[in-house]
Amino acid sequence: MRHRKLLLVSTFILFTSSSYAKDHAHWAYEGSMGPEKWGKLSEEFATCAIGKQQSPIDIPSDKAVQKDLPPLQFGYQPIPLGVQNNGHTIYVAADKGGKLTLDQQSYSLAQFHFHAPSEEAVDGKRADMVAHFVHKNDKGELLVVALFLNQGAANGELDKIWQVLPKQEGELQQHAEISVDIxxxxxxxxxxxxxxxxxxxxxxxxxxKWVVLKSPVTLSAEQLKTFQTLYPHNARPLQPVGEREIAVSK
Ligand SMILES: [Zn+2]
Known part of the structure; x- marks a missing residue:
């Protein structure tokens, strides 16, 4: 029963978790299945090659349009930790983690995960890591919040996840005794x-919809190394900005 519940949870949650069982071997960050080849690996992946609004991008801060952007109203709440090493990243199941309200739209948090270095860059510079918080609204539209992490003071909340970081690829691991305050x-x-x-x-x-927080948070050199030991470079190359407008909070 417990096994069945875990299976349901891990197949229900967006993309990354279900990708472990389904297609974790079908793409990679280097080699013959690397980012330059993604669009050709499967018909379902064609957008990787032909899309016109691909991520990540290098954000040119001087070309970003200053606007009175609506405030990010985070309604996040503590969750019992469910963590997975899915072969591409460390993934935290957060479908009980609350929601983000933006411009009168409510987006439910589904999961968050990490990349090293950060995928997004600002003025050509990538951070040491990024956390991506993936949300969905009731129309099925996706919103990802990107949070940069740079080497500095140790990160206490991250430490709770890092303590039980699964070293091997596998299914979602539940740690009901650990509460993460997102x-x-x-x-x-x-x-x-x-x-x-x-x-x-x-x-x-x-x-x-991408929301990239301007302010980074920190993690210790040791915490960074712990992740890099598992994933030394799980970041897609930068993609052309094209015709896109980039807005920035005034
Ligand atoms: Zn991501």
């Missing part, structure tokens, strides 16, 4: 860049 991962300043983009992993689906 709100505590966020920086004080909620200023952000906003633009349209895609998933940064196959199938590279577009029409994803």
């Amino acid at each position: 709100a505590k991962l966020l920086p004080e300043s909620k200023q952000y860049y906003s633009f349209m983009g895609s998933l940064t992993t196959p199938p590279c689906t577009e029409s994803v």
Whole structure:
């Protein structure tokens, strides 16, 4: 019964978790299944090659349009930890993690995961890591919040996840005794860049709203190394910005 419940949870949650069982061997960050080949690996992945609004991008801060962007209203709440090493990243199931309200739209958090270095860049510079918080509204539209992490002071909330980091690929591991307060991962300043983009992993689906927090948070050198030991480079190359407008909080 317990096994069946885990299976349901891990297949229900967006993309990354279900990708372990279904297609974890079908793409990679290097070699013959690397990012340059993604669009040709499967018909379902074609957007990776032919899309016009792909992510990640290098955000040119001087070309971003300053706007009175609506505030990010985070309604995140503590969750019992469910964590998975899915072969592409470390993934935290967060479908009980609350929601984000933006511009009178409510987006439910589904999961968050990590990339090293950060996928997004600002003025050509990538952060040491990024956390992607993946949300969905009731119309099925996706919104991803990107939170940069740079080497500095140790990150207490991250430590709870890192303590039980699965070293091997496998199914979601439940740690009901560990409560992660997702709100505590966020920086004080909620200023952000906003633009349209895609998933940064196959199938590279577009029409994803991106919210990139301007303020980074920190993690210790040791915490960074712990992740890099598992995933030294799980970041897609930068994609052309094209005709997209990038807005930034005033
Ligand atoms: Zn991501």
